[in-house]
Amino acid sequence: MEQIILIFHFVVAVALIGLILLQQGKGAEAGASFGSGASQTVFGSSGGWNFFSKTTAILATIFFVTSVSLALVAKNKSVVDDELLPELQSVPAEALIETDIPALQSSEDDSSDDLPEVPQN
Secondary structure, three states: HHHHHHHHHHHHHHHHHHHHOOOOOOOOOOOHHOOHHHHHOOOOOOOOOOHHHHHHHHHHHHHHHHHHHHHHHHHOOOOOOOOHHHHHHHHHHHHHHOOOOOOOOOOOOOOOOOOOOOOOO
């Protein structure tokens, strides 16, 4: 099942890329740079949604659905081995603490004489 979804996902992705590259921008006409496109409506003369726009929206929806389904299949495929859990719980907490980390030793009688005194007025 995963292989079928993966192949379908790849085909939809290639089709989506090709369809997006085939589309023209809103101001892609030759006369648009000289101001002839100003008399058209905001979405152009063909309206807001043409064939390419609808097909792109449908392919994008299918792409997202196949992406989520592939993620769910991968999640369900991964299994945590229960045999490792007792071994991890039997390790003492002291063994997990790193003791080679240098630490600053502080003592009560240590005074900071290297800082200058601020005169009080």
